[in-house]
Amino acid sequence: MKPKYKRIILKLSGEALAGDKGYGICLDVVDSIAEQIKDIGDLGVQVGVVVGGGNIWRGATGSLKGMDRATADYMGMLATVINSLALQDALEKRGVNTRLQTAIEMKEIAEPYIRRRAIRHLEKGRVVILAAGTGNPYFSTDTTAALRAAEIEAEVILMGKKGTDGVYDSDPNLNPNAKKYKRLDYLDILNKGLSVMDSTATSLCMDNHIPLIVFDLGVRDNIKRAVMGESVGTFVGGDENGE
Ligand code: GTP
Secondary structure, three states: OOOOOOEEEEEEOHHHHHHHHOOOOOHHHHHHHHHHHHHHHHOOOEEEEEEOOOOOOOHHHHHHOOOOHHHHHHHHHHHHHHHHHHHHHHHHHOOOOEEEEEOOOOOOOOEEOOHHHHHHHHHOOOEEEEEOOOOOOOOOHHHHHHHHHHHHOOOEEEEEEOOOOOEEOOOOOOOOOOOEEOEEOHHHHHHHOOOOOOHHHHHHHHHOOOOEEEEEOOOOOHHHHHHOOOOOOEEEOOHHHOO
8 A cells, every 4th residue: 555645744733742731742742743753754755744833832822912923923933943853852762864944043953944955855755844934923834834835845734633633614622513524625714714724824725736634633543544545534625636
């Protein structure tokens, strides 16, 4: 059995790294994600990872409480670097070759993000962790995932969530009758106002025909099942991505 996708962007929400505590980094969770990444790397899948930072700091929250939005967002970008270092450590402990690249230069810690270099690393079988968002305030890490996926020509974005196994028509935690979508068009996200990702990220995916799969990161092997083309979570794409 060959993987369906050869090059992917895995988007990990910061919250997913927090585990049950809801904040900070749960190393058991990071280890489990690293195991799953190793599994797909072993299948020959080229993996770029974009990590969020909401488990440490949310720019939007700081801004709501009166902070300068750009400053709050820069703090969020630094949070993604902390998460990325934790993931890099867990991967390398498992013998997975990695390269960490940051969109904001901090060369004592990581390489700067250079698109062609990132692609070269992927071709050499290294997991490339892409940190510090796009390097710009006002852009989410979902937008980063969409942008990097377009840049490195990833075939799909795997969007791992914590505690939700796809996209629902209403919050399943509040509404027991919430209905899960198996498949959605990008425009559904915008038109129905579904909280999958922000409109900038959605538009980027739509304009560049990058499908995404939203799934529960807490279920072991979900990442592998998704790259093998099995149906997990919710598939978002245009008609041309029809399964
Ligand atoms: P190839 O040339 O394709 O083999 O890639 P490479 O990443 O091994 O090349 P290089 O010799 O440039 O990098 C060796 C190590 O240094 C890797 O672990 C890189 O992640 C790291 N490295 C490269 N550039 C920087 C940098 O600007 N800052 C930091 N902190 N590390 C870097």
